[in-house]
Amino acid sequence: MTTKAGTTLAADPADPSPPAVRLPRRRGVEFTLLVVAVLLSVYGYCAVGLAKYGTLPPGAADYGAGLGVLALLAHLAVRLRAPYADPLLLPIAVLLNGLGLVLIHRLDLETPADLAAPAQLNWSTLGVGLFIVVVVLLHDHRVLQRYAYVSVVAALVLLALPILFPPVNGARIWVRIAGFSLQPGEFAKVLLALFFASYLAANRNALAYAGRQIWRFKRLQLPTGRVLGPIVTIWLLSVGVLVLERDLGTSLLFFGLFVILLYVATGRTGWIAVGLLLACVGAVAVGWLEPHVHSRVEDWLHPFASIEAGRGPNQLAQSLFAFAAGGLFGTGLGLGHSILIGFAAKSDFILATAGEELGLAGLSALFLLYALLVERGYRTGLALRDPFGRLLAIGLASIVALQVFVIAGGVTGLIPLTGMAMPFLAQGGSSVVTNWIIVALLMRLSDSARRQYDDGPGATGA
Amino acid sequence: MTKYIRRAAALCALLLVALLVNATRVQVFQSRAYDDSPANRRPVIARWGQPRGDIVVGGRPVTGSKDTGEQLRYERTYRDGPLYAPVTGFASQRYGTTLLEHAEDPLLDGSDPLLSFLPFWNDITRDRNAGGEVVTTIDAAAQRAAYLGLGARRGAVAALEPATGRILALVSRPSYDPGVLSGNGPSATDAWTRLNGDEGKPMLNRAVRQTYPPGSTFKVVTAAAALDNGVIKDLDARTRSPAPYTLPGTTTSLANEVRGCKNASLRRAFERSCNTVFAKLGVDVGLGAMSDTARAFGFNGADLRIPFSVAPSNFDTEMDRAQLALSSIGQYNTRATPLQMAVVTAAVANGGAVRSPYLVERTTTAAGRTVATTNTRTLRQAMNPGTAKRLRELMRGVVEDGTGTNAAFPHATVGGKTGTAQHGIGNSGTPYAWFIGWAQSDDAMEPQVAVAVVVEDAEARRGDISGGGDAAPIAREVMEAVLKTTDHHLR
Numbered sequence: 001m002t003t004k005a006g007t008t009l010a011a012d013p014a015d016p017s018p019p020a021v022r023l024p025r026r027r028g029v030e031f032t033l034l035v036v037a038v039l040l041s042v043y044g045y046c047a048v049g050l051a052k053y054g055t056l057p058p059g060a061a062d063y064g065a066g067l068g069v070l071a072l073l074a075h076l077a078v079r080l081r082a083p084y085a086d087p088l089l090l091p092i093a094v095l096l097n098g099l100g101l102v103l104i105h106r107l108d109l110e111t112p113a114d115l116a117a118p119a120q121l122n123w124s125t126l127g128v129g130l131f132i133v134v135v136v137l138l139h140d141h142r143v144l145q146r147y148a149y150v151s152v153v154a155a156l157v158l159l160a161l162p163i164l165f166p167p168v169n170g171a172r173i174w175v176r177i178a179g180f181s182l183q184p185g186e187f188a189k190v191l192l193a194l195f196f197a198s199y200l201a202a203n204r205n206a207l208a209y210a211g212r213q214i215w216r217f218k219r220l221q222l223p224t225g226r227v228l229g230p231i232v233t234i235w236l237l238s239v240g241v242l243v244l245e246r247d248l249g250t251s252l253l254f255f256g257l258f259v260i261l262l263y264v265a266t267g268r269t270g271w272i273a274v275g276l277l278l279a280c281v282g283a284v285a286v287g288w289l290e291p292h293v294h295s296r297v298e299d300w301l302h303p304f305a306s307i308e309a310g311r312g313p314n315q316l317a318q319s320l321f322a323f324a325a326g327g328l329f330g331t332g333l334g335l336g337h338s339i340l341i342g343f344a345a346k347s348d349f350i351l352a353t354a355g356e357e358l359g360l361a362g363l364s365a366l367f368l369l370y371a372l373l374v375e376r377g378y379r380t381g382l383a384l385r386d387p388f389g390r391l392l393a394i395g396l397a398s399i400v401a402l403q404v405f406v407i408a409g410g411v412t413g414l415i416p417l418t419g420m421a422m423p424f425l426a427q428g429g430s431s432v433v434t435n436w437i438i439v440a441l442l443m444r445l446s447d448s449a450r451r452q453y454d455d456g457p458g459a460t461g462a
Numbered sequence: 463m464t465k466y467i468r469r470a471a472a473l474c475a476l477l478l479v480a481l482l483v484n485a486t487r488v489q490v491f492q493s494r495a496y497d498d499s500p501a502n503r504r505p506v507i508a509r510w511g512q513p514r515g516d517i518v519v520g521g522r523p524v525t526g527s528k529d530t531g532e533q534l535r536y537e538r539t540y541r542d543g544p545l546y547a548p549v550t551g552f553a554s555q556r557y558g559t560t561l562l563e564h565a566e567d568p569l570l571d572g573s574d575p576l577l578s579f580l581p582f583w584n585d586i587t588r589d590r591n592a593g594g595e596v597v598t599t600i601d602a603a604a605q606r607a608a609y610l611g612l613g614a615r616r617g618a619v620a621a622l623e624p625a626t627g628r629i630l631a632l633v634s635r636p637s638y639d640p641g642v643l644s645g646n647g648p649s650a651t652d653a654w655t656r657l658n659g660d661e662g663k664p665m666l667n668r669a670v671r672q673t674y675p676p677g678s679t680f681k682v683v684t685a686a687a688a689l690d691n692g693v694i695k696d697l698d699a700r701t702r703s704p705a706p707y708t709l710p711g712t713t714t715s716l717a718n719e720v721r722g723c724k725n726a727s728l729r730r731a732f733e734r735s736c737n738t739v740f741a742k743l744g745v746d747v748g749l750g751a752m753s754d755t756a757r758a759f760g761f762n763g764a765d766l767r768i769p770f771s772v773a774p775s776n777f778d779t780e781m782d783r784a785q786l787a788l789s790s791i792g793q794y795n796t797r798a799t800p801l802q803m804a805v806v807t808a809a810v811a812n813g814g815a816v817r818s819p820y821l822v823e824r825t826t827t828a829a830g831r832t833v834a835t836t837n838t839r840t841l842r843q844a845m846n847p848g849t850a851k852r853l854r855e856l857m858r859g860v861v862e863d864g865t866g867t868n869a870a871f872p873h874a875t876v877g878g879k880t881g882t883a884q885h886g887i888g889n890s891g892t893p894y895a896w897f898i899g900w901a902q903s904d905d906a907m908e909p910q911v912a913v914a915v916v917v918e919d920a921e922a923r924r925g926d927i928s929g930g931g932d933a934a935p936i937a938r939e940v941m942e943a944v945l946k947t948t949d950h951h952l953r
Contacts, residue, residue: 260470260473263466263469263470264463264466264467264470265463265466267463267465267466304499304501307499307500307501312501313499313501313502317499317501320488320496321496321497321499321501321502321504323485323488323489323493323496324488324489324492324493324494324495324496324497325493325496325497325502325504326489327489327490327493328489328490329588331588332588337503337504337507340503340504355485355488355489359489360485360486360489360490363485363489364482364485367478367481367482367485371474371475371478374474375471378467378470378471378474381467382464382467382468387463390463390467394467394470397474398470398474401474401477402477404481405477405478405480405481408481408485409480409481409484412481412484412485412488413484413488414480414481414484
């Protein structure tokens, strides 16, 4: 009765006649991949122990069991409540989270006084818990559209909160409550994506009306002044974040997210032109005027300036040394010296450890895992029919894509460095929890996307 | 909307490509530049991340490594550090390496590709071999005898096996413990400052890195040139040598410290160390032949390595006859390292053939597989074998009834030459006491040891320093130690 998965996947979502056959749910594929993901993580954990001490680490069984139970619980929740969901999303998330724990544990061995892996495991557990909550409680993503304005207010509050707290290493992105350090900006990302998707889904036709042509180019048309308001508001917000919190990465992420969604919603290249122009003006102005951001730009342009000045290598130079030391195939887990990066080796610079110990081969594999995650998000966006769901899927996937690009590009010297967490991989509770929520929402969206075909037209949702 | 989603996806793909291309740039194409940055600690960490290979004397390592548990994990240790410092040098995490530690550094730290089972194997596995071992030619007993013989006096001793060029002893005083420089903490820094500030220059390897005026010991070279070139045919024939001797072209008069040098035969002049006879002899031989012979013995040679470099010894090749006269008795600009004078003695003891001196017998992997062996190499023939034989006769005379009787010991034939070298402006400095010699035990076929001893002691009174009194007893101790080891070996 079932057709091959490939043929159904290839079906154009715009095709008005859905297949009349029951779609495969592919939960067995997901389970197999989850087993592989957990085994790979445990293998990495053992490799670290063997390299450092020559014996299998005593915690390997516990670590494998813990990660396995988390994966199994998430899998069961998906099986029960989102049986049509994409089978790749959860295994990729488990694998990235598992490898992240291995890398953090590996760096913990160099800093016995400052262990980060246990806390990260707790945060991951919380993240998986929230994943299960979202998958179980959220029946239909379209419910979220009602909370668009609540979420934008919440996002702004979350973004504004750290201004009340003292800066940490130059950036005001932290909130400290009862011994916990939170980065509210991480949660704000999801809320903003939700708001953008909702706002644009509602107003995309109005926004698509073209305004004046400039320089008589037909293709490049400015939007009308009335709808220019929101984009300027978002731009000001981004710059505000940048100036008040000195957080280049987050502002870049917000702005990029908004421009992508705006383009997807309206198809106006004019938006892209305006967006890029505003981004450039903002970036250049702030990069020139704001000393913290300015120094990041200087470091990017001259990563070895501090060495030449006799002050020793800075973090970026140490990061580049680590990547270079990895070469094609890496030193092997546990055998690199990325701890020389010092501060933030486990968080912002976690990718340097991967680059040094797993080499270009391992780093490329990680990039491809992220790319696959983003691709599944985009494919979900293509498969869905409601504009809100489409935009939300694209938005969430784009958050991952942009964040990976900004931080990975930063630590490899492609773009100026900004303090950001590598999704799932880096130490950071807020980040891990947020990313699990993103994956949970994508699961829900992909479940809806395929369920709609299975149940026939008009039968989506409850 | 689908079209725009696809375009946005293309943008994400573009970002991915940018990341991959940039990662390839950093990790592959520019990785060498980053790896080689002096600010990159990785090569240093890898270098000190395993125990350093050992330097072996007489079957026992004189070095070791201790695990500090720090980032630069293993630190060098030394057994009898001051005794072997002129051989080992130091291996410091802060100040680099010297002498054998420097010359054999790639082998000792495991980076030498010859340590691998297969070439380029380590480039693939990114492994590092365990440090190899360096087996030296040093005779522990001779080294100790020389070290104790010099005692608190400043000076140096170099001893060779004439037939092979193996270096049996290499001692410099005052010495230091290289272990104090091993680490990279404040104690190493303090030691470095203290040793460099020490007026006695304990880190200077006087045996190979310091040149001295050889004084009368250079008369061996002058005698060789005279005999080889036929200027002297009969050792016992009277020479036409005035005493005092007026340096040619000047009114400066050269006198002797001893009497009976006027027209003395070569044998008598050699035994008594007559300056006038040898100064004139050098002039009679001529600048060309003198510098040819000096060069054949190893003077003015470029870049002698044993395997660490030896300071070049000098005999001027352009000078007037007065300067030649002084140079021929080891003064003026003539300068030699103790090792060079040991080479001169060894050539005489070895029938005129100059063997290249060497300090490393062989190098092995940590597991004991031989990596390289040093073979005996003849550099030049410094004189005819007949001349060498006659010079041995002259040198025997010095020890039997000349200035070097302090070097004699039982059951052995010993030959030698004393020297007391003037130096400083107007010869105001305390003279250096020299003794060079060789020894052959009664049951041996050829001399087993050649030695050069120099004692510079700024604190002694001028008259108290002499080659026969200060240097010859030290040479005897060293030669006796070598002969005892050899005899023991034979038994």
